[in-house]
Amino acid sequence: MLFSSQRASASRHGVATSETRAPIGYAVAALNKLAQSDLLDKTGLRKQTEHLVYTTTRGGFRTAAAAGRAFAKKKSSAPGVRSATATSSGLFDLTPTEDEQMLVDVVGQLAAEVVRPAASAADDACATPDDVLAAGIELGLPVLGVPEKLGGISDERTAVATTLVAEALAKGDMGIAVATLASGAVATAISLWGDDGQQQTYLPAFAGPTPPVAALALSEPTVLFDALSPSTVATRADSGYTLSGTKSAVVRGDECELFVVGALLDGRPALFLVPSDPTTIQVEADPSMGVRAAGMAKVTFDAASAELLGDTDAAAYTEAVRLSRIGWCALAVGTAQAVLDYVTVYVKEREAFGEPIAHRQSVAFMVADIAIELQAMRLLTWRAASRAAAGEEFAREAALARRACAEKGMKIGLDGVQLLGGHGFVKEHPVERWYRDLRAVGVMEGGVLV
Known part of the structure; x- marks a missing residue:
């Protein structure tokens, strides 16, 4: 267990x-x-x-021309x-x-x-x-x-x-x-x-x-994107707010009925609720290197009607970014565990020169390194989540987990491919897919939240 x-x-x-x-x-x-x-x-x-x-x-x-599904409100x-x-x-x-x-x-x-x-x-x-x-x-x-x-x-x-x-x-x-x-x-x-x-x-x-199908949209198609400085802009209107800008890596974007979008309001980032509207929201497929099953899409908001979610002093937005990063760390830990489980069996069964390759010191040490780094990733992630659940400050813990999972997670994926040799490069084995997925952890913002 x-x-x-x-x-x-x-x-x-x-x-x-x-x-x-x-x-x-x-x-x-x-x-x-x-x-x-x-x-x-x-x-x-x-x-x-x-x-x-x-x-x-x-x-x-x-690929969808617009976000056509309407959110069905159920007032309580x-x-x-x-x-x-x-x-x-x-x-x-x-x-x-x-x-x-x-x-x-x-x-x-x-x-x-x-x-x-x-x-x-x-x-x-x-x-x-x-x-x-x-x-x-x-x-x-x-x-x-x-x-x-x-x-x-x-x-x-x-x-x-x-x-x-x-x-x-x-x-x-x-x-x-x-x-x-x-x-x-x-x-x-x-x-x-x-x-x-x-x-x-x-x-x-x-x-x-x-x-409803819904998505947390924080990422943007910008080089060196900083999640705390989005380019999407919110403007005050008579009926609330309007949003203009483009978000990328929006999960199941072509099916979404409701978005939570990060945007700048008076120079500070904030969160906004945006129901789907085909007249002001355009969606196009945005397939990526990894995490492909999530159905990523690029969503463009053109003066879309929005409601402010939370505060205007960036506190809620900043917390959302950190909680999202913890979520991605958890995903990295689970995927890295899958890599470890798979390669452990593989190196014991794969034979070269008359014996399992696990008998080679270089192979055994590489598997051991994966296990060590994985446990560090897991404990850092759990620690950050624990403090968040308790309502305590967790900025430092989230940052540490993010750094470890982005860096070591990608290395675990790479080592998994390396341990399989030529088999690691083909789709017959799932390790190549896990490697592509683990590379996403350091660049993804939003999508999940704990």
Whole structure:
């Protein structure tokens, strides 16, 4: 098992124990929702999932001329609410709680049985299959960061749980993981920074059986792009704001019904909610070197109507960038783990000169280096997510995780290809795809958010 299943005697720093959560915990709620789906029968996961539910409750790429899909608002009368920060015992303990471990186990099975087999075809098609996306919806991933009172499954910040889920999904495929988590990133952003009216207007749709396709759009097609200095500009208008500019690497951009866009307002970056409108939003395919299954697109806003999300002093925007970077770090950790698992088996089975190549010191040391750097990436990422969940300052931790995952993640991908020799260069083995995906971690902004 990747994580220890033993419950820590004290709550992890920044993550609450199940006693402080909703009565059955968000993992159990997600599992019960999944148990009602036909997906389990199709993938052979029903027995394992029903066992988890029982043991837990027993104790208590297309080109589009425009963004044509309209966001269907479902107004709620429930007042808006902010997720409480996770409680902390003051001890530094990154052991996942029981609820988190169960959720990770189910997502990990989904990644192995559903995501991994679909990855190659999704990479070629630059799109994630609908049935794979439906699997994430049925598991409740779009509302993982939404408060329970607004249709979600937790009343506390879920930065750690989302980080663990992103890592588990990325072991199957990073591109599919990004496509699966994109709408949830927008729902989480609205939960964190939306006012009462925005939460009542937009969040109920994400809690429904067919949540909207949504994307967090921060990246721009600019050389040496600085996420904290976007070129997209917001202008005050009689009815609110209008946005003008171009965003790149927008996940499933040709299908999006709602965007959260970063733009400059009076010289400071801010976040804006932008519903799809074919008269002011143009979309075109923007396939990339890696993360192709996410269906990246370039989106141009031409005086598009927008609502301010959060504040105007750049605090919400800066936090969004940092939380997004933690999300990409989690994706890097999961993909790097897939590389390590694959090459470990390969070097033991591949023979040269009458013996497995794992017997060569240079090969063994390279595999060991991958394991060492991977563990450092994981701990830095978990530490940053833990502090974010606890409502503590995490700028330094996010920066450290980002630097380590961008640099070491890319090297792990390169070493994986090198260990396979000629096999690492062909599509018969998935390592070349993981290498391309890992190169994205240092340049991607937005798309996911924990």
